[in-house]
Amino acid sequence: MTQQPSLITPDVLIIGAGPAGLTAAAELASRHGGRILAVDREPAAGGIPRHSDHTGYGLRDLHRVMSGPAYARHLVRRATAAGAEIRTHTMVTGWSDDHTVDVTGPEGRYRIRPRAIVLATGARERPRTARRVPGDRPHGVYTTGQLQNLVHLHHRPVGKRAVIVGGELVSWSAAVTLREAGCTPALMISRYPKAESYGVFNVAGRAVLRVPVATRSRVTRIIGKGRCEAVEIEHLDTGRRRTVACDTVVFTGDWIPDHELARTAGITLDPGTLGPLTDTALRTSRPGVYAAGNMLHPVDTADIAALDGRHVAHQVISYLQGMREHAEGVRLLADAPFRWVAPQILRPQDPAPPRGRLLLWSDQFVRFPKVAVRQDGRVITRRSLSWPAAPGRVFRVPSSVLEGVSPSGGPVHIGLERV
Template identity: 85%
Template sequence: MTHQPPLITSDVLIIGGGPAGLTAAAELTERRAGHVLVVDREQHAGGIPRHSEHTGYGMRDLHRVMSGPAYARHLVQQATAAGAEIRTRTMVTNWADDHTVDVTSPEGRYQIRPRAIVLATGARERPRTARRIPGDRPHGVYTTGQLQNLVHLHHQPVGKRAVIVGGELVSWSAAVTLREAGCTPALVISQYPKAESYGAFNAAGRTVLRVPVATRSRVTRVIGKGRCQAVEIEHLDTGKRRTVACDTVVFTGDWIPDNELARAAGITLDEGTLGPLTDTALRTSRPGVFAAGNLLHPVDTADVAALDGKHVAQQVVDHLHGRPQPSDGVRLIADAPFRWVAPQILRPNDPAPARDRLLLWTDEFTRFPKVTIRQDERVITRRTLVWPAAPGRVFRVPSSVLDGVSPTGGPVHIGVR
């Protein structure tokens, strides 16, 4: 006879204890959503900010500036003070049925059956293996997350001279961490004509950290037996190759959502983000299952992910109060050079997206982008924005550009020129 694992129930289960999950937990508890349970596989809740020692967290959601660890602690305290329950070292391994998940923790195996679920599992950087970069397999090759975990949580040394692959915001975070660990960031490598991060960060990186940037370049080989000794890089326009000595390589950015649970549930994924397909209320294709944070837009800042958590709370409460799952909606489609848009479904009577913003990711730099909205071969809106659309960071567009969209029309295409 098969032994049935113990079953517990809750009103809302939040899977993932990062900024989105913790903010959703606090908001849901304050809105009297019942028993709110957060599970996280790490030893401590808080997500990536736990091991990001630099400042800059909390500006949009808390209207203050904090270090990553302080921000993570604040979100945990906020959720627990509101009355949410947080269980760490607790991993959701599978779905027992449409509304029940299997869980493994130090206390053993059990099942959780909530009335609603919020997926807030976040995103991760693609490691070297996923980027298919050939060469040797030496020690000293990390992602930013691995580097910061090693330095800030385990206080372990890294090398003496590093190459950073990628020019996003997180790339400069890696440079700061390397400096703190006594390792000199010798070069940042970006495939784009200019590093992807904001100009102020790029300028600070060059002047304060004194890190040169090799643009229009890529790593073609990692060299080293035992410990990394160098990388070979290629200029994308000329094909010229050179070798840069280093004992540490950090692969940054190139994010992918932690979508394993969504995939296992058969939840529809968006082809662009690879996260769950959602509407502006952050519903997924499975009734009663919502999603928030960088699982949906890999990757935006922690405070934007947190505001997703705040936004989803009212939608979960509406579900708990019996609001039916709507069926019809208009698809939003990102046209090149955009790679994706989030959310992807617009439905009548639904709320505007979080912060009244559509989030997009572009593969080309446009200094003064003219955003064009088309439906059924008709131009609905043309709006020129004063901030650039740039690779490596989220491009935010006011959702009011969709005001003229017909709820009974065809897909809506979002382009730029």
């Protein structure tokens, strides 16, 4: 007879112990009590910040600034001090039913059947293979996460001269890590007319790190036998190609949610974000299963993900106390130049989304955007905003633009009005 795996039954299971998961665990343990369990497949909790050894973390959630590793340690301490249990080296391998997951960890194989689940598995950068960059297959090609893990956790050397693919905020983080490892960032490549990161980072990066940026460009080939020797890049407007010598290439940004658990559960995914479809309470399509952080909107800063964790904790507490959703809700859709909007469902009597913001991702740079919200063929809101919509970073829109939405109407389209 085959022995059945043992079963544990916490009040809440949080899958992923990064900023969103740890903040949710701390909030749930301190406000709800009961058994709050967070699991993570990594050897230590903290998520990406634990190997992102530069400052800038904690501004919005903790109202202070600290390094990534210090921020990660703080979130772990706060969660455990509140009474949450954290298990690392623990992999959720699948679902045995709608509310029970199969787990493998240091204790062996077992099952967890909580009253509620929070998916907080984050996002990852697409590697070179997913971007279909042709050429040789030499050593020295990384994502930012692989680079930072290698340098900050394993203290391993990298090359001497690097090309960074992408111009997002994380791209400048990669440049800092390369400098710390004794590797010169020789060039940053962006397909957009300007690097995607905030202007202050672009100016500081050029001035302090002295990294030139090739805009409207893409990598067409990686060259090298054994070790990377060069990349070939192409200007998207002229078609002109040139070769840049380097022994290291770092692919940055171009994020995708770690959504495998949601997908295998049959939870509805949003075709834009590729993360779970959620309402403003961060409920997924499966009752009792919530989602938070960068698996919902890849990708935002760690402190925003943490605030998602705080928001979802309050909604989970309401669920545990017997509150259920009241209506089907209205679908929110992103119109060009936006690629996606999060969250995607508006229900009557639900709370505002985290921080009272809708999050959108733009494929174009618009310096003075005028947001237009449409339902059933008419414009219900126009709102001029004083901050730009730009590729490579989240565009935040006050959720008050939805105040005129009819709960019985059709889908709501959020786009820009051309001026």
